[in-house]
Amino acid sequence: MGPFFHEIGKAFRKAGYAVYKINFNGGDQLFWRLPNGINFTGSMDEWPDFLTNVLTRYGITDVMLFGDCRPLHRKATELCVKRGIRVYVFEEGYIRPDWVTLELDGVNGHSSLPRDPAWYHEQAARLPPLQPHAQVPSSFRRRALEAVAYNAADLLTRRYFKNWHDYRPWHPWTEGIGWLKRLYHRDAARERTEQILAEVADNNLPYMLFPLQLDADAQIRLHSDFDGIAGAIHVVLESFARHAPRDLYLLVKEHPLDNGVKDWNALVQATARKLGIADRVRYLESGDIAQMVRAAKGVVTINSTTGTLALICNVPVITLGQAIYDLPGITDQGTLDHFWGAPTAPDPVTFEDFRRVLIDRCLIEGGFFSREGLQLLVQGTLRRINRTTPPEDGKVFTISHLDARSSH
Numbered sequence: 501m502g503p504f505f506h507e508i509g510k511a512f513r514k515a516g517y518a519v520y521k522i523n524f525n526g527g528d529q530l531f532w533r534l535p536n537g538i539n540f541t542g543s544m545d546e547w548p549d550f551l552t553n554v555l556t557r558y559g560i561t562d563v564m565l566f567g568d569c570r571p572l573h574r575k576a577t578e579l580c581v582k583r584g585i586r587v588y589v590f591e592e593g594y595i596r597p598d599w600v601t602l603e604l605d606g607v608n609g610h611s612s613l614p615r616d617p618a619w620y621h622e623q624a625a626r627l628p629p630l631q632p633h634a635q636v637p638s639s640f641r642r643r644a645l646e647a648v649a650y651n652a653a654d655l656l657t658r659r660y661f662k663n664w665h666d667y668r669p670w671h672p673w674t675e676g677i678g679w680l681k682r683l684y685h686r687d688a689a690r691e692r693t694e695q696i697l698a699e700v701a702d703n704n705l706p707y708m709l710f711p712l713q714l715d716a717d718a719q720i721r722l723h724s725d726f727d728g729i730a731g732a733i734h735v736v737l738e739s740f741a742r743h744a745p746r747d748l749y750l751l752v753k754e755h756p757l758d759n760g761v762k763d764w765n766a767l768v769q770a771t772a773r774k775l776g777i778a779d780r781v782r783y784l785e786s787g788d789i790a791q792m793v794r795a796a797k798g799v800v801t802i803n804s805t806t807g808t809l810a811l812i813c814n815v816p817v818i819t820l821g822q823a824i825y826d827l828p829g830i831t832d833q834g835t836l837d838h839f840w841g842a843p844t845a846p847d848p849v850t851f852e853d854f855r856r857v858l859i860d861r862c863l864i865e866g867g868f869f870s871r872e873g874l875q876l877l878v879q880g881t882l883r884r885i886n887r888t889t890p891p892e893d894g895k896v897f898t899i900s901h902l903d904a905r906s907s908h
Contacts, residue, residue, distance in 0.1 A: 501566055501590075501868045502531060502646040504877070505898050508564070509534045511878045515886075518895040520558055522551075524572065525664045526657025527650035543663045547572060551579055558895060562885070565899040566590045568606050569718030576899055577605065588885065594824055595808045595855065598636040599863040600877055602884060608803065609723035609822045613862070617829050617850050624853035627860055637870040640756065644683050646869075647759075651676040678760035689785035696782045697792075700749070707749035707782075708840065709796040710736050711789065711806040712764060714755050724802050724821025732820065733767055736800055736836070741775040744840035750777075753784045753792060798843035800836065807831070811851050816843035830854060 509519045513534065520536040523529045529539065542550055554560070563580050565573050568589045580587045591607040593599030601607050658664065682689075700707060713720055715729045726732045733752070740750050752768050765783045772781040784792070789806060790813075793799060799810040803823035810817045811830060818832040818839045825831065829850035832839050864884060866877025885896075 502643070502650075504531075504566075504590075504868050504874065505564075506531055506533055507874050507878050508881060509896075509898060511882055512896050515882060518558070520554070520560070520895070520897045522554070522897075522899050525661045525666075526653040526655075529657065530649065530653035531646075539661070541661050541663060544571060544575075547575060548579060551576055554897070555580070555583065555585065558897070560585060560895055560897040562586045562588065562896045563899060564588045564590065564896060567718065568610055569722050573899065581605065592805065593863055594805055594858055595812075595863060596805050597638065598633060598865060598867065599859070600866055600868070601862055602864050602881060603862050607862075608719055608824060611824055611862075613824060613858075615827055617827050617854070620827075620850070620854045620857050624856045627856050630856055630859060633865055636865065636867045636873045636876060638867045638873060639869050640686075641683065643757065643869045644680075648676045648680060674761055675759045682758075682760045686786070690787075693784045693787040696751075696784060697787060700751070700782070701795075705749045706747060706797050707751050707795075708740075708744070708798045708800060709751050709753060709792055709806075709810075710800045711753045711804050712755045712758070713802055713804050714758060715762060719803050720821070723823075726802065726821070729762075729764065730767060732802055733764070734771060735820070737768070737771050737775055737777065737781065739836045740781075740840060741777045743837040744780075748797070748840060749780045749782065751782050751784055751792060751796075753787070753789060756786070756789075798832075798839060800839070808855075811846045812855070814845060814848060816845045818843070824858075825851075825854065827854065 505521065509521060509532070512519050519534070520538060521532050521534070523532060523537055523539045529537065538554060540547065540550055563576060563585055565576065565587070567573060568577060577587050587605050589603050589605065589607050591601040594601050603611055605612060654664075654666070699705070712729055720726055720728065720732070737750070744750070754764060758764070765785065768781065768783045769778065772778040790809060793806065793810045793815055794813050796810070796815055798816040798818070799807060800818055800820070801807045801823070802821040803819055803826075807817045807819060807823060808825055811825065816832055816839070818834070818836060819826045820836065823831070827850070829847040831846070832844040834844065864877055864880035866875070866880055867873030868877070
């Protein structure tokens with residue numbers, strides 16, 4: 501996540517903590533500009549002993565990492581839990597924009613939060629009202645360039661980090677070229693999107709929204725029955741073709757952080773033509789997701805956090821995977837086939853109580869891709885972790901590498 505862990509490390513060192521950082525590749529190393537960087541160049545089989553030695557040698561009390569689904573992180577969490585070491589997991593925010601998730605031991609499908617609406621009603625009654633907050637800036641250009649720099653540093657140091665295997669299914673250089681192409685074609689994509697949205701608005705076309713997630717997203721592969729986005733596209737379009745009302749349209753929205761390696765537009769258009777619904781399916785390459793959500797009749801998602809954005813707007817949502825917000829009274833609990841014609845709206849009280857508890861326990865205001873967002877995030881993280889481990893008692897050990905796979 502660019503310089504995020506560098507900034508976190510700097511803040512914690514200033515606050516009196518001892519901070520150590522494990523680098524798994526050259527990208528990690530590039531963005532860590534502080535002392536106590538430790539390079540792991542061994543194999544997966546060597547990782548448990550290596551990590552155990554580091555935890556013991558430096559008296560580590562707390563581990564911080566981004567994402568809990570990659571094999572190295574899963575093993576780290578397992579080892580730390582056995583040793584009584586706190587594991588703080590960062591992830592893109594359950595609620596977007598303006599928030600980042602931080603939970604103990606696991607997020608999303610590994611979260612310890614209960615699935616009982618009554619529990620959220622009870623907990624919310626004990627909380628003060630939510631305070632208003634300003635929008636947190638974020639730069640797509642900054643994120644794209646940091647991703648390219650990370651991948652380039654990774655490639656240039658592969659001889660040293662000889663056992664490093666990226667969890668993503670494509671070569672880092674391929675991904676970097678994809679990001680640069682997206683930046684180059686960004687204006688044209690914006691124009692195409694504006695034309696489609698103008699068509700929808702001018703003709704008052706009723707539509708459902710299907711926001712795509714990232715193909716390498718572990719939330720797709722581990723917390724749903726899909727092995728990638730292609731399978732989800734086929735399921736959603738086939739159901740829409742068979743069961744959606746004839747006057748209903750489907751807008752398929754590309755993930756804003758998709759690296760462009762796969763042509764989802766071509767797949768959606770080809771599938772729609774095969775199913776005879778090309779006249780009612782539109783593919784959007786960019787655009788304001790919040791604006792699209794507000795005008796939608798419903799949102800179909802696997803476990804994207806666009807779902808929470810829709811719920812805030814009182815728009816019906818159905819999930820096709822495991823989502824932390826998939827609760828009775830919040831999401832539609834029926835089938836996708838039925839959802840097209842009779843979507844169930846969320847209960848505003850249940851969702852508001854859920855949202856208040858989520859913000860209090862799991863979310864920190866801020867973002868990764870602007871100076872203002874990083875400053876808010878670092879300050880909030882320091883406050884949150886100080887609740888559980890004061891500087892005189894704790895050390896912080898961070899494990900990280902760039903995750904450009906975030907949910908919508």
